[in-house]
Amino acid sequence: xxxxxxxxxxxxxxxxxxxxxxxxxxxxxxxxxxxxxxxxxxxxxxxxxxxxxxxxxxxxxxxxxxxxxxxxxxxxxxxxxxxxxxxxxxxxxxxxxxxxxxxxxxxxxxxxxxxxxxxxxxxxxxxxxxxxxxxxxxxxxxxxxxxxxxxxxxxxxxxxxxxxxxxxxxxxxx
Numbered sequence: 001x002x003x004x005x006x007x008x009x010x011x012x013x014x015x016x017x018x019x020x021x022x023x024x025x026x027x028x029x030x031x032x033x034x035x036x037x038x039x040x041x042x043x044x045x046x047x048x049x050x051x052x053x054x055x056x057x058x059x060x061x062x063x064x065x066x067x068x069x070x071x072x073x074x075x076x077x078x079x080x081x082x083x084x085x086x087x088x089x090x091x092x093x094x095x096x097x098x099x100x101x102x103x104x105x106x107x108x109x110x111x112x113x114x115x116x117x118x119x120x121x122x123x124x125x126x127x128x129x130x131x132x133x134x135x136x137x138x139x140x141x142x143x144x145x146x147x148x149x150x151x152x153x154x155x156x157x158x159x160x161x162x163x164x165x166x167x168x169x170x171x172x173x174x
Contacts, residue, residue, distance in 0.1 A: 005121030006069075012111050013067025016079050020059025023052050043089045045157045058082045066115060069124020073139045076116035077146040083108040084150025088158075113143045 022030035023039070030036065036052035045051050059082050065075035083105040090102035097103040116139050120126050126134075 002122040005115070005118065006123045008111065009069055009115060009120060009124070010067050012108060012115070013063045013065070013075075013079075015063070016066065016083070016108060016112075017060045017063025020056040020061075020063060020082075023056030023059065044159050046159055047157055051157060055082055055085070062112075066112065069120030069126050070129075072120045072124070072126055073116040073134050073142040076112040077142040077149075079112040080109045080143065080146025081149040081153065083112070084147040085153050088151070088154045109147060112146070116143050 018028050021027050023036035024030070024033050026032050031038075033049065033052060033056075036056060037049045040051045040055070041048060047054075058078050062075050062078035062082065065071055066079060087102040087105035087109065090100060090105065093099050094101040095103050095106075116134075119133050
């Protein structure tokens with residue numbers, strides 16, 4: 001079981017971290033911070049550069065902490081939050097990824113929540129630091145707070161689309 005949790009943590013954690021690296025750099029096929037900023041603006045978010053930096057840093061940090069099994073419920077909460085925001089962007093396109101839907105972000109939210117509930121396993125920094133298990137009273141609020149924080153982020157930072165002449169565009173300037 002511990003080997004399976006290690007593989008799952010490494011795979012999911014590094015994918016989430018890589019997604020964040022793409023937001024803020026030219027690495028891993030990213031378009032640099034300017035590209036990440038433009039992506040958020042295109043998706044209708046306020047905050048521009050700051051939004052891209054915070055989202056990228058959250059994904060990098062949460063992903064790396066999940067990968068090494070450090071502060072697992074808190075890392076899972078952060079991962080669930082940023083991936084919930086990603087899911088809300090893709091929501092209008094439906095569930096399935098072949099239509100650019102929210103399937104992939106949803107999988108990352110679910111797996112992050114499952115890792116918070118199961119714990120990181122024997123081969124983790126949590127275990128090396130003597131954190132044998134996280135109490136359920138801490139884990140359950142974390143797995144609720146992650147998606148809720150993502151939905152709140154969407155509500156606070158997303159600009160309503162304005163329609164004129166059949167074209168949709170986001171309101172100008174941050």
